[in-house]
Amino acid sequence: MNKRKNTIIKVLLISAFLGYFSFKMYEQQRILNSKNRELLQLQEAIAEERRLNEDLLMQKETLYTHEYVERIAREKLGMVKAGEKIFIDVNE
Numbered sequence: 001m002n003k004r005k006n007t008i009i010k011v012l013l014i015s016a017f018l019g020y021f022s023f024k025m026y027e028q029q030r031i032l033n034s035k036n037r038e039l040l041q042l043q044e045a046i047a048e049e050r051r052l053n054e055d056l057l058m059q060k061e062t063l064y065t066h067e068y069v070e071r072i073a074r075e076k077l078g079m080v081k082a083g084e085k086i087f088i089d090v091n092e
Contacts, residue, residue, distance in 0.1 A: 062068050073079040080086060
């Protein structure tokens, strides 16, 4: 009887240990999945910011070119070159 009692106690202890181990593995896997999703979102945000940075650097390079300054002077300030004639469409 004593031997059977020891066997039952061992089985219960092993079952409790396996149950606890399984629960901890599930919990850790859930946390790991959550962190992986967060990592992917951050990597996507970093990639988007890098693309934006590249676009801004390209705009910065063209900012002081003669063509850009001329276009801004014409569009925003309404300036014209010397000797240039302006035609206004009265139908608009």
